[in-house]
Amino acid sequence: MPYLVECLKSVEAQTIDPGRIEVIAVDDGSTDGTGEYLEEFAARAAMPVTVIRQENSGGPSGPRNVGLGKAGGRYVFFLDADDRLGPEALERMVAMADENGTDVVLGRVEGINRTPPKSMWGKTLGRTDVFSSNIKFTLSAQKLFRRALLDRHGMRFDESLWTGEDALFTMEAYLRADGVSVLADYTCYYLVGREDGKHVTKTGGYALRFDSARALMNLIAEMVPAGTRRDTLMIRPFLVTLLPQFGPKYLKDDEEVRRHKFELAKPLMDAYWTPEVAQRLKVHERLRLHLVAAGRPDLLADIVEFVRAKRQAAAVLEKRGTRVYLIYPHFRSRAAGLPDSLYLAEAREARAFEGYREASANSFLRRALRKIRRTLPPGGFGTAAA
Incomplete structure (x- = not known):
């Protein structure tokens, strides 16, 4: 909070049919009213929303793994609570994966008070891989992953890592994927810089x-x-x-x-x-x-x-x-x-x-x-x- 409010607004604003979206929100022991706000959102949202509240795990791996274990859709997208989606993000990324049969889709990222990686957004690529493109320089978890890929290899986030856990997960997905798509002509994800500077990636020794x-x-x-x-x-x-x-x-x-x-x-x-x-x-x-x-x-x-x-x-x-x-x-x-x-x-x-x-x-x-x-x-x- 208050970033979560804008985050959830971006989910409600998605142009894809709400019946095709499943939201799994994991409240990782928050103390700022996040849990209650999620319950309110679940009650009014047009798409099915599952709220899971648990004791604080200390990092993003645990809650992501909990959410991944509950996911039932063909694709999975990890959305951080302080960021937000472009309105057509899910519709465009799902269409890209379906059209090209790829297992991972990267949607263009723009920063708001943060500087995201830029070298991979030169042009849209229907099918590429980690060796012949610059996608190795964006290993954050905010990608569209085919769930069958993750399930087939038992992929989960490493809960022993307090930073860089998403790099490990995403690199493995790139290497195991039957093709990766890059959607460079539409901003799918807005990476928001928090005014308090409390990003998980900036904490720790x-x-x-x-x-x-x-x-x-x-x-x-x-x-x-x-x-x-x-x-x-x-x-x-x-x-x-x-x-x-x-x-x-x-x-x-x-x-x-x-x-x-x-x-x-x-x-x-x-x-x-x-x-x-x-x-x-x-x-x-x-x-x-x-x-x-x-x-x-x-x-x-x-x-x-x-x-x-x-x-x-x-x-x-x-x-x-x-x-x-x-x-x-x-x-x-x-x-x-x-x-x-x-x-x-x-x-x-x-x-x-x-x-x-x-x-x-x-x-x-x-x-x-x-x-x-x-x-x-x-x-x-x-x-x-x-």
């Missing part, structure tokens, strides 16, 4: 983020054999979950926290950080994660401070413009001993600099990044068994 990264990386490794396809998916937990722990927040951490973060990151870097993952990242991203993998906190703070200041790195063009090195701290420092290949810009970054020639640059980058192995401690670029 840093160690929970490492738990989330570990769970997602392990899932990907279990379901996808080592190789290019796995590396493509590993970019997501490295960039979205792990890297922020070594961003501006890191500069405010005391020495004990910094040491603990390196300890938590080490087994993940040893198992899943590969040259193929590294080459897909921007220079400052690759640099920071390399220093984490190499156990070099002495150098990391300088890189993070440079990034925090939002300074534009200068560039050095060599080999007739086919190589562009970005001059972040410790570039060609004998004391630091970092290989030039860490600073070598991928084509998408290099194109911003006048004089760059794209021919053969990428092939050089791939060769150069393999040399990074030599600067890591034993196991630094290891690969876990699938």
